[in-house]
Amino acid sequence: MKISRPFIHSVLAFAIVMLFVQCNKKNNTTEKSAETPAAQATSISGKLPIAYVNIDSLLQKYNYAKDLNESLLRRAENSRANVN
Template sequence: MKRINYLAKGILAALVVVMFAQCSGKKTDADESVTAMGVAPSGLKIAYVEIDTLLTKYTFWNDLNEMMMKKEENIRATLNQKARELDAEGKEFQRKVQNNAFVSRERAEQENARLVKKQQDLQELQSRLTNELQAENQKNSLQLRDSINSFLKIYNKKHKYSMIFSNTGFDNLLYADKAYNITNDIIEGLNERYAPSQKKK
């Protein structure tokens, strides 16, 4: 029985040695899949950008956000003012109805129809302005992405990175050596590139 165990262990050891020799001797499909999964081949140059930091320090994006906040405040102020006016007119209408101030029932119905129409117009205005604001926000997001992508192409002509990752919190990179962090370089370059267009204004 012991002899069978020794024999089995000897065969197993021999198989392990043969497999190890084969694996180290030639590149297999498994090797290729390991490389594809992120084990960097020699010479691969990688970096990452912290998107949260970039967005807080990129002047172009901050200017866009400030402009959009002002626009949103203006829309809110306009809608609130119109809503207050409508509310005041509605209360005045109720007061007149209670005091029989309308010369005829037909006149009261006309005034009521006018107020209903005004309320519908206000709802339509709110919907239209909200949709316009959303469309502009989407356009701004595309502009942001295009400006970053455009700059990275120029930046990478000099630095020759094989890959540049984006990182938002822990969404993409669970761990990365700070040596690969090029966020400040990118922010500085983007802001320098944006500065001339500011001077033209």
């Protein structure tokens, strides 16, 4: 029992060190690769595409959203009735 504890601690310490090494390698490679596509996108189009969605008008005019909202309200009422 006394011998296995130091062994387990040393294995865990080694695993933690390896995780830090692996995370450091991944961060360095992702930073370099993440900069390249962004630079290419801005040089090709000049601007990054941005889309704005007006949620209020979408919820008012989109029938599927209305139907889902009604079914959610019905389920909430049924759950409330079951609890009572």
